Amino acid sequence: MSGRPVVTPVTAALFITVLLIAACGLVYELVAGALASYLLGDSVTQFSTVIGTYLFAMGIGSWLSRYIGKGLIARFVIIELLVGVIGGFSSTILFLAFSYTDAFRPLLYGLVLVIGILVGLEIPLLMRILRDRFDFKDVVANVLTFDYVGALGASLLFPLVLVPRLGLVRSALVFGVVNVLVALWSTRLFRESLPRRGWFIGVGIAALAALGVGLAGASRITALAEEGLYADPVILARDTKYQRVVVTSWKDDLRLHLNGHLQFSSRDEYRYHETLVHPGLAPLADAARAAGRTLRVLVLGGGDGLAVREVLRYPAVQSVTLVDLDAEVTSLFRSHPRLSTLNAHAFDDARVRVINADAFVWLDGAADRFDYVIVDFPDPSNFSVGKLYTTAFYRALARRVAEHGFVTVQATSPLFARSAYWTIVETMREAGWQVWPFHVYVPSFGEWGYVLAGHAPWTPPSEAAMPAGLRFLSARAVPALFDFPVDMGRVAAQANHLNDQVLVRTYEQEWARINR
């Protein structure tokens, strides 16, 4: 045991083993930290506690290694197999636990503790295995060197390749495979000194198979986890610059959620959109046709193209301009097969022009005038969106609407947020509009409110004025929309201004009462 160590293929293989297991150990730790940050937020806390627990567990593992007396190689292989399977499935387990149980935190720290103990056992055992082949100083030097190199490799791979390319679920599974392969390779390296080798190989192959199944189904696992948050299977989930877009599907029902809020259900969205578009547009289109004129329509918000679909039913409509902030949403609804079927390929119509811009700023800078404007923004749930429901906004809007034109504004629920709804009505009135409030029942939303407004008198459309192909609205039903039952009737409200934003406060209070 003296002199320079001879680097044989076996010793080289052993040091590569050190490198690989170091990388694996670190990846599990990073996966746990990143997953906790992603799901719970507050990354400083999550990483600190995960790293702390992990290191402490490694200490326990190192301490426990003293009680392993004989059968070092067999124990080492068992540990590798265990680390591979537990570590490999750690992110899968955590993802599902978050969606379906309340035990995420205990599971997180439990898993980190178990993996840490196993990883803590690896290096002391390997050092003891290697001590017969080298001087102690060389063992320490070489093992620790490769350990750190492996750690560096993993730490670079994780953010640069693993997370962006594979995602957290697959990354852990891939490194689980690496651990199991190390175990299988060890059975080959130490074939002389390993009893019951066949048994180990069998278990290793079974573990590989399990991890392989996990890898094949990884995307389904993530989807499954998100389904825990949404009632229906998720068919599309995407983070855009502005929001999280999730589309779910159950049989023929397609639902769009933005930041977790339901935007529409394909089962009844036609009720919402037909009511949004036609009471205001049908009379205009009828008059235009009679006079041989054409119409220019503006849609603010409504990047799903469903309101545009309704607008395009009128031959008199010469152009539709859609202004929506999020380019990824509009392109999704242009190109996704199921979503573009839903809006009848509205974005492929030559009359439609899509502009991705912040609506208020665009409106201020625009020079065009429109005959009809549809304002379909998210509800005024925060001060940012609240700006789009102020007298300042409705005054800017008035400058873009032709003298005889109308606008229709989506105005939250007059039943659930009664004061908020009438605040919007009052705001438009103060901004100089003549207003005609109306509402409809949409099963997936409940009672929903709109405000039709203009500077010229409005009369309900005749049967002949209504376009063909409507599934819900008829001319006969229109006047009834403008009748408010007692529990949704007008309440005194103050107009909403940029400098007070009374609407956001009212809206928040009213929905808080409902959602409690």
Place this chain on the structure above:
Amino acid sequence: MVSRRAAIAAAVAVPAGVLLGAPALVGLLRKAPRRVTGGFVDDGSAVGHALRDGTRPAAPARRERVPIVILGGGVSGLGAAWALAREGLRDFVVLESAREAGGNARSGEMEGMRHPWGAHYLPVPDARNTLVRELCTDIGLLRDGVWDERALAFAPQERLFQHGTWHEGIEPSFALTRAERDELTRFDATMAEWRARDAFAVPSVECAARTAREWRALDRQTMGEWLTAQGYRTPALRWLVDYGVRDDYGASLETASAWAGVHYFAGRPAHDAGPLTWPEGNAWLIARLLERVGPRVRTNAPVWRVGREGARWTIDTADIRYEADAVIAAMPVHALARVLDGVSPAPVTLDRSPWLVANVLLDRWPEERGLPVAWDNVIYDSPSLGYVVATHQSLRTEQARSVWTWYHAPVERDAASARRWLRDLSWGEARDLVLNDLRRAHPDIDGCVARVDVLRYGHAMPRPTPGFLDATAALRAWQPGPRFALAHTDASGLSLFEEALERGVSAARQVREALRA
């Protein structure tokens, strides 16, 4: 033996390695720690300091005859010019030493986002303040009694960070004992009563002149002494009042005159729709004034001598000697003292408050606790005045980036040593001062900030210390020569837009009357 040592070594080295590597690993997952750029912005003090140090350029070769010369292109100078222009006068010039007019209402721009460098709002003038309402009507802010909604500070307007979260409004009203709450109520009631009796108003000169002896006595003590004498001990209340006098005057409870301190609370309506504000602060108002008088304003024209020659005033800049019948001095008295030649000096000097202003470029927003980000954001018990969000008046619903304007009046030292401290401050120290302060309310601020630009004002504004009512009255009575009027807010002691405008307009009136005589 060997194996045990190896095991121990491994047991120590592996976790130690991971531990040492961990911060780097965490760093890789998060945005890399960023380098904050920035620097000092030119404060224009070089010209003034050269004069102080005795530098005198050669007499200018050219002569120009102008009936009225206005010294200084800040709000009072431009206000005087506006008043003259409204009377149809064209034969006057405004001489401004800096590259741009504006004075304390100057502004800047960071990556396309405009921001203030000083004064950043105008309280909505109440019905008594006819002059400011006239200006607002002239520039289109007030139409048929309705304020331009886009110029009123958007909601939420003010918030206070206290006990780990943001609350709406800046009056501390959270977690107080009954006794403390009662004291705040008593203070509010007193201020409301004095407000109702019209004891304090803007502009202050008229109201101080007609104000009763009872209230003039307030000017013989500091705000802190008055509070103590009235039994106001609640820390939250004393903090609020201290914040007020720091905010408006760059003074503290220990230095501000009680008259000025009370004026801050009782001089304006308690609840209004305002204030009026713009991304670039009061530079917006300056731009409107310049639309009316811009051609008469000469920038980069520091005045270095003002004297008399026969019946006329002579005003020397680097290249032109102006010969004027009348002079409106819209520059601070301490600077005026350096340039007046052969005439009686000002009877009093005023303490002047130094200020530090930083503009902070954020390329993402920090996490928030409590009320979302407001226009004015104040941190309780901080030595700073908090920050104003320059992008708050944007109509956008989504803003990826922002500029925050952070204000600090160093009141913990006397004015002279605070000036020395400011002069010796390095940019790195100033940046740390800003970021350490913001970190009190935003632990993750370091990951958000890309740039910190800093402006140091050695003599930002007059400090209304006890006795300032008499001192400023003496300044207003001062006549170093015929057809001379002091327009600067030094003549009122309160450095506010309304005061500056009123001083400017009244100086213009004074000079016009003298010229007619």
